[in-house]
Amino acid sequence: MWSYEKRLEYPVNITTPNAKLASYIISQYGGPDGELSASTRYLSQRFSAYNARVAGLLTDIGTEELAHFEMIGAIVRQLTKGLSAQELEAAGFAPYYIDHTAGIWPQAAGGIPFNACEFQSSGDAIADLVEDLAAEQKARKTYDNILRLVTDHDVADPIRFLREHEIVHFQRFGEANREDCSKIPKVRKKPTNPAPLEDTANLQSQTASGIARSAGFLYHQFFNPYRVRLRWGKTDTPM
Amino acid sequence: MMNQPNRMNGCGPSMMPQMPGAHCANGSQMNQRELFDWIAMLGFCSFDMLLYMDTHPNDQEALDYFNQCTELYNAAKKSYEERFGQVNAFSSGPLSAWNWNAEPMPWEGGR
Structure with a gap:
């Protein structure tokens, strides 16, 4: 105020x-x-x-x-x-x-x-x-x-x-x-805006089925354009 | 008062605003206009230091200077409110009469 x-x-x-x-x-x-x-x-x-x-x-x-x-x-x-x-x-x-x-x-x-x-x-x-x-x-x-x-x-x-x-x-x-x-997170050694990373992390954590969860995880590990590794169960922004 | 930092763009002790005339620090000897200008000087000093501290949180010398500025600023406002009227609606009081919105606004020459 x-x-x-x-x-x-x-x-x-x-x-x-x-x-x-x-x-x-x-x-x-x-x-x-x-x-x-x-x-x-x-x-x-x-x-x-x-x-x-x-x-x-x-x-x-x-x-x-x-x-x-x-x-x-x-x-x-x-x-x-x-x-x-x-x-x-x-x-x-x-x-x-x-x-x-x-x-x-x-x-x-x-x-x-x-x-x-x-x-x-x-x-x-x-x-x-x-x-x-x-x-x-x-x-x-x-x-x-x-x-x-x-x-x-x-x-x-x-x-x-x-x-x-x-x-x-x-x-x-x-x-x-x-x-x-x-x-802020560094991707390929360059500072990168975290907003899209937050979105993809949330997507993974909100997925109901384990299979979809794994698919999301695998997608992140191998296909995401930011090449940021996520850990199982982690819902926060990867830092 | 004598140990101000002198690292900021070569601004040392001279950076502290000079009080108008030979008055004591809380402004009790100043007239209304002098005291109001003194508040503006200290307010400028305090706000400038606020922004500096936001991006230099570990600068201890600057923090000391910030503390000096704000201490004088608050003392000057307190002195003004005791003698002439409210600067902020909530910081002075208890009030015996309501003059907050009776006095002219700052752009109408109010002080």
């Missing part, structure tokens, strides 16, 4: 509203490489994380991404608060204003709604962690692009803080990837 701390992770105090800037920065709220995407990705992937340390790291980084999601919402809110319809229209914010007034809604800078298809929770420890590394770099790229367009220090300061964290998370996911690889 979570418990809310009534503060932003890094202070956001923007004195000059700028709706044009808000329409770009909102991409980190609900865009393809945004904070909502990141948080949902990690907090979903952790359920099938093979290694407890990696599941814990995904929880902690996913939690911090929620705090970043809140910071982006605060930035967009402060950049648009108090502007008239005419001022919003002049800043190119009218299409958003028509549907959402000055509310905060997760969308990309191009107006595309937040979409879970922007990330994967694959059930494969290696695929997930490598996706996470890419995700951090894609988010860092978006912050770099935002910083090229921002001249207001009040906005650039928290954006720089957020950009730095993409780099920290990238580093931690790289370390987690090594940690994970060191603990």
